[in-house]
Amino acid sequence: MIINFKINGKETLINLTKNKRLIDLLRDDLKLTGTKEGCSIGECGACTVIVNGKAVNSCLVLAQQVDECDVITVEGLAEGNKLSELQQNFLKYGAIQCGFCTPGMLMSAYALFLENPTPSREEIETAIEGNLCRCTGYKPIIQAITSTVSGE
Amino acid sequence: MIPQFKYYRPKSINELKSILGDMQDNSRILAGGTDIVPGFIQQSSRFTSITNLIDINCIADLKAIKNVDGQVLIGSAITFAEIMKNELIQTHFPLLTKAASTVGSIQIRNRATVVGNFVNNAPCADSVPPLLVYDASIKIISPNGERNIPLNEFLLNPYETQLKKNECVTEIIIPAPKENFIGDFYKLGRRSAVSISRISLAFLMHEENKFIKEFKIASGAITPIGKRFYEIENAFVGKEISSETFMEIASTLGEKVLETTGLRWSTDYKLPVVQQMLYQLLERNVGGISG
Numbered sequence: 320m321i322i323n324f325k326i327n328g329k330e331t332l333i334n335l336t337k338n339k340r341l342i343d344l345l346r347d348d349l350k351l352t353g354t355k356e357g358c359s360i361g362e363c364g365a366c367t368v369i370v371n372g373k374a375v376n377s378c379l380v381l382a383q384q385v386d387e388c389d390v391i392t393v394e395g396l397a398e399g400n401k402l403s404e405l406q407q408n409f410l411k412y413g414a415i416q417c418g419f420c421t422p423g424m425l426m427s428a429y430a431l432f433l434e435n436p437t438p439s440r441e442e443i444e445t446a447i448e449g450n451l452c453r454c455t456g457y458k459p460i461i462q463a464i465t466s467t468v469s470g471e
Numbered sequence: 472m473i474p475q476f477k478y479y480r481p482k483s484i485n486e487l488k489s490i491l492g493d494m495q496d497n498s499r500i501l502a503g504g505t506d507i508v509p510g511f512i513q514q515s516s517r518f519t520s521i522t523n524l525i526d527i528n529c530i531a532d533l534k535a536i537k538n539v540d541g542q543v544l545i546g547s548a549i550t551f552a553e554i555m556k557n558e559l560i561q562t563h564f565p566l567l568t569k570a571a572s573t574v575g576s577i578q579i580r581n582r583a584t585v586v587g588n589f590v591n592n593a594p595c596a597d598s599v600p601p602l603l604v605y606d607a608s609i610k611i612i613s614p615n616g617e618r619n620i621p622l623n624e625f626l627l628n629p630y631e632t633q634l635k636k637n638e639c640v641t642e643i644i645i646p647a648p649k650e651n652f653i654g655d656f657y658k659l660g661r662r663s664a665v666s667i668s669r670i671s672l673a674f675l676m677h678e679e680n681k682f683i684k685e686f687k688i689a690s691g692a693i694t695p696i697g698k699r700f701y702e703i704e705n706a707f708v709g710k711e712i713s714s715e716t717f718m719e720i721a722s723t724l725g726e727k728v729l730e731t732t733g734l735r736w737s738t739d740y741k742l743p744v745v746q747q748m749l750y751q752l753l754e755r756n757v758g759g760i761s762g
Binding site (some may be wrong): 337343359360367374376381386430445446448449450 | 473474475476478480501503504505508509512513524526528552575576577578579581582664665
């Protein structure tokens, strides 16, 4: 099956020779290894990407299902070599330790901003409900997202 | 890891029907995929033998929530996120909105469908108790026609329903809401987010002059599958609204749950929690009425 979709703004054609998940398509075929595979069952959120404006777990989506869709991964956030404000704030507030949850956290926050550019702290907490972090803790992550909203 | 099933993506109900007509055993409908795809990875025997997967997400008719003569029709490709945001559901079926908001995470709610939730029929399916108290029924199509059946008859055993291999659920039908019902949905998980229900309850009560005129109650997770308790409902219609009545209802529910499940390792914990939670739910939502 040939699938035709947009990845980080670029039209892409892939000939799928076997069934696979979106995460495998991203990491193995497109070499977009920013998206991480954690639990593989939709609990940890490390593999979060955006499909048609919505945050999804790429481990729960089949590659065939993104045919004619618009997919954004963590590689799509920076403009050239310049990190987005959200990414810069993750660095500034120490919202990264081992970094494994970071791409997923960024994508969940980005999806929230697409829907609501001025979310409350509660809305931010709900937005990252499906993203587990086991080292930094959530406070600096929430701080980084909150600061992106307020522009501090 | 992922089986080499054949993937179909019909664009219309007619196309879906013709695909269903050609299906052999081991065919499955794919909607959200949040049970099926991880089921492959976990080598679940319920999924690894799938040879045909029919993706219904591109059928526009199944992607709609409609209000027809007061009845609400929810298409089988409607996600939990879409349910949560729908004003019609928020206004008339708030227990369903509340239950939807407790399912998984945003990522899961953006994919998982309400129909998939009860077709999978896990004991912990959060959509089931609210749909049962709202007297939901479902529409099922096959190449030979269609049938409508009440949800409580559709659900047979854990992970088992009446759905046959060449059938697909297309719609949930919720009858026109009764505005004088007060109700609530309660879910207890092991954590507050991305949790699987250990206990879930939904109830609706219609009170008139401080007496119970109508009463509906359903459980999830504490019983092998989501279940209505018609005996309890009937026994308490006509009783006066009071703390004593609520206590009696709660204690009767505990007895009925125990009758259904038998003694389990978790009974010592779950039974008093179920009873206390139902009592509190009734007091909180209806109790004020008795002054």
